[in-house]
Amino acid sequence: MFLADRFVVGTCPICGNEDANGDQCENCGSDLSPLELINPRSKVSGDIPVIKETTNFVFPFADFQPKLEEWINSKTDWKPNVINYCKGWFKTGLRDRDYTRDLNWGVPVPLPEHEGKVIYVWFEAPIGYISFTKELFEQRGEPEKWKEYWHDENTKLIHFIGKDNIIFHALIFPAMIMAHGEYILPDNVPANEFLNMGGGKFSKSKGVxxxxxxxxxxxxxxxxxxxxxxxxxxxxxxxxxxxxxxxxxxxxxxxxxxxxxxxxxxxxxxxxxxxxxxxxxxxxxxxxxxxxxxxxxxxxxxxxxxxxxxxxxxxxxxxxxxxxxxxxxxxxxxxxxxxxxxxxxxxxxxxxxxxxxxxxxxxxxxxxxxxxxxxxxxxxxxxxxxxxxxxxxxxxxxxxxxxxxxxxxxxxxxAPEIKEEDNLISIDDFKKVTLKVGEVIEAEKVPNSKKLLKLKLKVGEKEKQIVSGISDYYTPESLIGKLIIVVDNLKPSKLMGIESQGMLLAAKNGKELKIVTIDGNISNGAEVS
CATH class of the missing domain: 1.10.730.10 (Isoleucyl-tRNA Synthetase; Domain 1)
Structure with missing residues (x-):
């Protein structure tokens, strides 16, 4: 079995990034092949990959450099980072690209005697933009309408992407369109830099x-x-x-x-x-x-x-x-x-x-x-x-x-880290908490909130209002008449601008939550000890 390019990682020979992928270095943006990586290793097992020969279909990317340079130079309204990125590729010279792989997943090559060959993702993915459009209008009963989007010169094709995908949308896909003819070229590729989280690039594979x-x-x-x-x-x-x-x-x-x-x-x-x-x-x-x-x-x-x-x-x-x-x-x-x-x-x-x-x-x-x-x-x-x-x-x-x-x-x-011994309270501390039985007489959802419910309780001779984040677990109707345990002497606070005059007790385990209720009948207002 052959590893996909992205499943081979190693040190980039251009910038020294130790986590470069087998097809591209995200640090410097260089186009790479797995064979160019220093100290390559499998992302799956961590082992050193074994090099084997195979035969692939090749797209003559280099042949389109003159056309692409002329086209990119005409884009005076494109963002400087995109233009400069493309010119950097032109400076080092475009190279022909293998567009098939020996994998057990992907789009199969639709030719006889090529079983096991699939089309590499960044060759077939942009073609998907076209096929998605065709599929949409076929489902709508207008099978020819897709051509208005891909053949009409008045259509504007805009690619909103991150900077690591400039190569595919500003150079490779346009070269494919030039090779085929008939289809419109991108009007603009307003690529952005990276939006990071916790200092790292958003990445599904890395869990960021x-x-x-x-x-x-x-x-x-x-x-x-x-x-x-x-x-x-x-x-x-x-x-x-x-x-x-x-x-x-x-x-x-x-x-x-x-x-x-x-x-x-x-x-x-x-x-x-x-x-x-x-x-x-x-x-x-x-x-x-x-x-x-x-x-x-x-x-x-x-x-x-x-x-x-x-x-x-x-x-x-x-x-x-x-x-x-x-x-x-x-x-x-x-x-x-x-x-x-x-x-x-x-x-x-x-x-x-x-x-x-x-x-x-x-x-x-x-x-x-x-x-x-x-x-x-x-x-x-x-x-x-x-x-x-x-x-x-x-x-x-x-x-x-x-x-x-x-x-x-x-x-x-x-929440601050709490040591077990710091979490202990004295009996005097516990006695400060007044727990009573409250009967739910009204319940409704809090406007503009997906989690909060507003409850009106009868607690002995008085009524009080509690706001609680239990909407995912209880409907307002299901709470009417329930006898629940509430903290009766809690200072009022506001949630979503609504005053909450106490707190109900509930038990939670993972995604399951249950309100603490009374076993049997007892008058509301009864003290809990």
Whole structure:
């Protein structure tokens, strides 16, 4: 059995990286073969591989260097890191590449007398982009429509990738297309540097990173998009941390974006009967802020069109910051007392800006954008980029329901290491804890939270409210009437802005959790000892 290139590791002969793969060094980006590695070893067993002869199909990559150089030199709008990477390959000279391997997995070579030969992954993978498109439209009953995407010169093919895949998408796949003809070449390859975690590159094989489904179980999807876009490694490697989720949610999305939308809508609801206050058709009030927002929309569009998502997002947030400044400087809470008509103009402007913000944030925060439109009770008839900074909301239109867009998150503190002897308490310490039986009389899910339930308990003569993270294990309906054990003298705390006046007891083993209940019947309020 032959080892796949990636299952042979060793020292890179170019930069000395001791963990270079058999096809490429991720440290310096050099194209390698397993035979070039110094001190090669099997990634599977750690043994030194035995070299054996075989015959492979070869793609004449070197023959396409002149065409590729001419094509790359014409790309004046590509990112410098991509252009420089390609020119580095041209400088050392492109080499023909074997595109088959002797493996028991992969796409078989569809020719007789070549059983056991498979097409190497980075030759067949880009072809998959085309076959996926064909498959999609065959399933839709439009078997010829795929050609509009791959044969039409007006189509733009964009590869969003990491820098370690530049070679495959900016050189090898284009050379394959040149060899075949008929298919469109990439319009752009906006490759980014590495997004690292804990100082290392995200790598499924090395266990560095997190699965998206697991992240989305704990965090708002728009928050995830925002954090990734705002830390995008567009020009240099950047570091990702889950602590950033809390910081960016609380200090940016909640404090800047959510705060502006909420304060504007709440003011309109309380002072203008939940309606968009009327403005005069001839009003020029706030013209400076609208002109600024229009100019920012142009700057932002150019950045997004140039695949500079991080910089584009920064300019979007600058729009929101300017909106907050306009609200503060206009002081509508003061103006309302002396000139209600002028105050109406100010709040109308602020609501119009809310609509502009909904459009501007939509490329990165699509769900939040939809929520803002619902709050404004506005359809998408004016939801186009050229409407940013325009007056589109109608006077006296009813506003929709307002909601907190980004509730404050609490940072998860790392638990200190506890020695067994440090974990012992005295009987006097235990006596400080008052445990009582509580009867669940009401239960409901906490809005915007996937884990929290809000419980109303009867504990003797009093009622109290507890917020608990048990939504994954119990439905609200299943808890009604249960007699549970609660810590009755715990200081109140807030979870997701809701006061919790105690804590219920539960037992957890792995993914299983059970609330501690009473064996038999006993009155709520009974003490537990």
């Amino acid at each position: 990173g997190a699965l998206l489904k697991d992240v989305l179980a704990d965090y708002n999807s728009d928050l995830v998009r925002y954090c990734l876009a705002s830390t995008f490694p567009e020009n240099k490697d950047s570091e990702f941390s889950f602590d950033e989720f809390v910081t960016k949610n609380n200090n940016e999305l909640a404090a800047i974006l959510g705060n502006y939308i909420n304060r504007t809508v709440v003011f309109a609801k309380s002072k203008f009967e939940n309606k968009i206050p009327a403005r005069k058709n001839t009003s020029t009030d706030g013209i400076e802020i609208f002109n600024y927002i229009k100019s920012q929309a142009k700057v932002t569009a150019d950045l997004f069109d140039g695949y500079k998502l991080k910089d584009g997002l920064t300019e979007v947030m600058n729009i929101v910051r300017s909106a907050n400044k306009y609200f503060n400087d206009s002081e509508p809470w003061k103006i309302f007392k002396t000139d209600k008509e002028k105050c109406a103009e100010i709040i109308n402007n602020c609501l119009q800006i809310c609509h502009s913000i909904a459009i501007a944030i939509s490329p990165v925060l699509p769900n939040t954008s939809e929520e803002i439109l619902k709050t404004l009770n506005k359809d998408k008839s004016d939801f186009t980029w050229d409407k940013i900074g325009e007056i589109v909301l109608e006077n006296n239109a009813e506003l929709g329901e307002n909601k907190i867009l980004f509730p404050i998150l609490e940072k998860k503190e790392a």
